[in-house]
Amino acid sequence: MADVTSITLTSSAARRVASIADKQGKSxxxxxxxxGGGCAGFSYRFALGEVEQDDVVSMTDGVSLVVDPVSLDLVAGCEVDFVEELGGSAFRVNNPNAASGCGCGSSFSV
Structure with missing residues (x-):
């Protein structure tokens, strides 16, 4: 398990993860x-889980953001944020590796 500071979770996202995890009784x-898939070629998937042996881990305010080694090449250097807008609230990935994305913000291409 490595610690990679180039993958970050904002404080807003960390607060939201902590709130959801607390309500569900999870870590x-x-x-x-x-x-693979989504309207732009790749899609992001979020889930509460546990840290696996080969995961890359970044900590923010006591909350872990974990990425598996296969996904790491596509999201290295990214920032995961939680945004609340008029249209709703969601986790959003600011990914410097993405050449383009879709309107929904959940898929991208490289």
Missing amino acids: AVLRLSVD
Whole structure:
């Protein structure tokens, strides 16, 4: 398990993860992974989970952001934020590796 500071979770996202985890009685660990598909080629997937042996881990305010080694190449250097807007609230990935994205903000291409 490595600590990579180039993958970050904002304080806003950390507070939201902690709140959700507390309500569900789970660990404050947000897993970010990338799946093939989505309207732009790849899609982000978020889940509460546990830290696995090969995960890359970044900590913010006592909350862990974990990424599996396969997804890491596509999200290295990213920032995960939690935004509340008129249209709703969601986790948002600011990914410097993405060449383009879609309107929904949950898929991207490289």
